[in-house]
Amino acid sequence: xxxxxxxxxxxxxxxxxxxxxxxxxxxxxxxxLSVASLMGSLNLTHGGFYAHxxxxxxxxxxxxxxxxxxxxxxxxxxxEGRSPREALIAAIDQYASLESRNCVEKSCPSTSLANDxxxxxxxxxxxxxEGLERFPARIERLLRExxxxxxxxxxxxAVSELLGAMIVARATLDTDSASDILLVSRDxxxxxxxLL
Amino acid sequence: xxxxxxxxxxxxxxxxxxxxxxxxxxxxxxxxLSVASLMGSLNLTHGGFYAHxxxxxxxxxxxxxxxxxxxxxxxxxxxEGRSPREALIAAIDQYASLESRNCVEKSCPSTSLANDxxxxxxxxxxxxxEGLERFPARIERLLRExxxxxxxxxxxxAVSELLGAMIVARATLDTDSASDILLVSRDxxxxxxxLL
DNA sequence: CATAAAATATGATGAGCATCATATTATTGA
DNA sequence: TCAATAATATGATGCTCATCATATTTTATG
Numbered sequence: 001x002x003x004x005x006x007x008x009x010x011x012x013x014x015x016x017x018x019x020x021x022x023x024x025x026x027x028x029x030x031x032x033l034s035v036a037s038l039m040g041s042l043n044l045t046h047g048g049f050y051a052h053x054x055x056x057x058x059x060x061x062x063x064x065x066x067x068x069x070x071x072x073x074x075x076x077x078x079x080e081g082r083s084p085r086e087a088l089i090a091a092i093d094q095y096a097s098l099e100s101r102n103c104v105e106k107s108c109p110s111t112s113l114a115n116d117x118x119x120x121x122x123x124x125x126x127x128x129x130e131g132l133e134r135f136p137a138r139i140e141r142l143l144r145e146x147x148x149x150x151x152x153x154x155x156x157x158a159v160s161e162l163l164g165a166m167i168v169a170r171a172t173l174d175t176d177s178a179s180d181i182l183l184v185s186r187d188x189x190x191x192x193x194x195l196l
Numbered sequence: 197x198x199x200x201x202x203x204x205x206x207x208x209x210x211x212x213x214x215x216x217x218x219x220x221x222x223x224x225x226x227x228x229l230s231v232a233s234l235m236g237s238l239n240l241t242h243g244g245f246y247a248h249x250x251x252x253x254x255x256x257x258x259x260x261x262x263x264x265x266x267x268x269x270x271x272x273x274x275x276e277g278r279s280p281r282e283a284l285i286a287a288i289d290q291y292a293s294l295e296s297r298n299c300v301e302k303s304c305p306s307t308s309l310a311n312d313x314x315x316x317x318x319x320x321x322x323x324x325x326e327g328l329e330r331f332p333a334r335i336e337r338l339l340r341e342x343x344x345x346x347x348x349x350x351x352x353x354a355v356s357e358l359l360g361a362m363i364v365a366r367a368t369l370d371t372d373s374a375s376d377i378l379l380v381s382r383d384x385x386x387x388x389x390x391l392l
Numbered sequence: 393c394a395t396a397a398a399a400t401a402t403g404a405t406g407a408g409c410a411t412c413a414t415a416t417t418a419t420t421g422a
Numbered sequence: 423t424c425a426a427t428a429a430t431a432t433g434a435t436g437c438t439c440a441t442c443a444t445a446t447t448t449t450a451t452g
Contacts (some may be wrong), residue, residue: 009419010429029315031227035410048430056410110364112420115311116225117367129369156377157357157384164360165352170308171313173325181352188353192388206399230439243442244400252440349432 016042021063022070023105030060030120031165058123064124067109068131074106075138084145089195091139095164096182101169111166114179134172135159153159158189200242210248212238217259218266226316227258247287253317260320263305264327270302273336285391287335290377292358292378296375297365304331331355339389354385 165185361381
C-alpha cells in the first residue's frame, strides 16, 4: 500500500496538539502543563499523545518553536508595509501592550517562559535561546535602516526594557499600575530611539 | 511550667528551613521545591515540616518575603555610606552583575520568580508584589536626591531594563553573550541617568 | 536520674503525573 | 460490504508529591 494523500488526519491532530500546547505552555508553564489535560482540552485522551510525540520533552521543544513562530507572524502583521520608523513604533506598541499583558497565551514566549527556560529539557532550552534572539534581531535591523548610530546596543537595551516591563506588569496586582509600567517603558524606549 | 528562655530550638530550625527555602525557591521555582527534599537538605525528615509551617503555601509566602529581605540587606551593604550618585552606580552594578546571573539563589527574587508569581498561591503572590516594589522605590529615592527631573519614570524604566536584562542573560546559553547583555544594559541605564 | 514536654521521625494516604502495552474504533481501498 | 490499517481510547505501572496521624527521640526541668 502506497502512502495515501490523506495521511493528513493525524497531521491535523498533531498540529492541534502543538497549537494548544504552545498556548498552554505560556499560560501554565511547562511543569503545570500535563499531557492528560492538554489532550483533554482537545477532547482526546492521554494515550494517543504518544502517537504524535516521542515524549513530553519532545513536545516542549516543538511547542517552544511553534510559539515563537506564532508571535513572529503577529509581529510581521503589525509592521508590514510600514516605514522602518513606523514599524519600530508598531513593534514596540505591540510587544509591550496591555493586551499582551492580559493575554499571556498570545504574547511573546520570552515574556512568559524566560524564567523557566534554564530548567527546560535541553532541546527546548536551545530552541528557546534561538527564539529569544528573534525580536532583538528584528529591532536591530530596523534601527540600522533608520541610520541609528549603535543599532546593536540600542536594540538590546530596548528589548531588555520592554521584556522586563511586561514581566513586572504581569506580576503587579493593581491593573492601573501595571498599565502605567508598560506605558512608561514604551515611551522611554521610543524617546531614546528618537521615535517621539 | 513557664516558657523557658530556650524555647529557641525550633525557632532556629524554622529559620533554617526558611533560609534554605528562600534559596531553593529562587533556584528551582515553587513547583520543583518539594517539602521532603527541602527538609532533607537540612538533614531533617519531611514530617517535621508541619510543626513549623501550616502548609507549603504558608512557607511560600514567608520564603518570598525572606528572600526580598535578604536582597534588601545585600543592597544596603553595597550602597551604605555612599553619595546618592555613587549609591546608584553601586546598586545598578550589583543588581545586574554577572555574579547575580550565575548565582540565582543569592540574587533578587524579582529576576527569578516574576514569571511564576502570577501562579503563586495568593498570599505569596501579594508578598511578591510588595517585594517587587522595593528596588524601584529605592532607585526613585536616590534619583530624587540627585535632583533628577522625573525620578518615578526614570526609576521604573531603569528597573524594567535591568530586570529584563538579567532574565534574558539567564536564558542565554552563551556566557559571553549573556555577559554582554548585562553590560549593555548597565551602561545604557547609567548613561541615561547621567551617571557616566 | 527521672519525667514531662518539645522536637523530630516513620509510615501511610490519596492525588497527579508521564509513559506504555494493549484494545477499540474509525477510515480507507478493494 | 469486507478486510487492512490508521487513529484513538483504556487501563495499568511506577513515580513524586503534600499532608497527617502516630511513634520515637531529644531536651530540659524537678
